[in-house]
Amino acid sequence: MKSVLVTGGAGFIGSNFIRHFLVRNPDVDVINFDKLTYAGNLENLSDVEGNQRYHFIKGDICERGDVELAFRKFKIDTVVHFAAESHVDRSILGSSVFVQTNVVGTNILLDVAKESGIQRFLHISTDEVYGSLGSTGKFTEETPLHPNSPYSASKAGSDLLALAYQHTFGLPVIITRCSNNYGPYQFPEKLIPLMIINALNDKPLPVYGDGLNVRDWLHVVDHCVAIDAVLQAGKPGEVYNIGGNNEWKNIDIVKLILQKVGKPESLIRFVKDRPGHDRRYAIDAAKIKNEIGWTPSYTFERGIEETVQWYLNNRGWWSRVMSGEYQEYYQKQYDEVVRS
């Protein structure tokens, strides 16, 4: 491995991954290939800009010419594919861009990788492709795919295409499916940063439905360590679930955040539910633990404490990303609380 193309490297997980990977892999060049959509922000990587092994290309995975140019220019031998439209609520407001980026864009990337003859193609996927759980059980790699939102359906589509390229053409594809991430540089449309920032601003905290939906939370750095480990030791054609065995009801997370920020529970507003809202996710991560030796290192207590501190210390970052387009999205998504 000499030259790694990281798609979506200016987003939340991609930027955390690049920072981690450059330190852990001192002989490898990293090429961040990102379209810089509303979710992409080069400020997330300002601390690595001067690193001679870090390169940025503004490009679109849906434009074959952009992708081919990057492969040629940097002699890419490995791909870590994060680039996607990633927010469920936005996929409910409009699904076309999800199909375009997540399915068509992934197909173009797979095709160019096939033509170039690479060593590894790591496709970053999500536990949401498995659908929703009842009150017991966990997702294993054998759980049938049953995506429920336009977002998760587009991710499942891209997973199947990636596996088909492995089966049909022998492209060395590996897939990881992780649970909900949290940590620094997460765009404020997602639950944890949205609740921290609204609490800091004394604004209502919009909880969907009864607040009893369950997510399995993992610190983004633990996810990045797992991806690096799979890149080194994973087997082509395999899927690896990643999760921290850390289930929380949404309402309990919201109350915990209010406690950390020192704000009252009277800020909580129960609002209309997300259509088709998956009830519970939980990951069985036995395969990656047993076969690759990865385990998470963050406790949730430490992770959430550090995350709240990060948002407290980085008001400039979130004020900038929340200006412009975000305001329009917020008004549309949260009209109930905006009007009240």
Ligand code: NAD
């Ligand atoms: P994000 O929305 O923060 O970042 C996505 C990045 O992709 C942005 O930098 C954006 O500019 C870029 N991008 C979008 N369309 C592009 C295109 N056409 N060409 C090039 N770049 C493009 O997303 P994230 O939360 O960091 O998620 C990254 C990946 O991890 C996604 O594939 C997502 O499905 C998966 N995932 C996310 C989570 C989570 O909790 N956030 C959990 C499991 C898996």
Ligand code: DAU
């Ligand atoms: O499970 C992995 C997935 O986690 C990733 O594939 C997605 O990219 C990522 O966005 C995330 O999806 P979720 O829909 O689970 O995350 P989100 O932060 O949007 O919501 C978490 C839970 O909180 C969910 O049950 C909906 C609820 N919620 C969310 C928001 C934004 C609220 O109650 N109020 C809100 O305002």
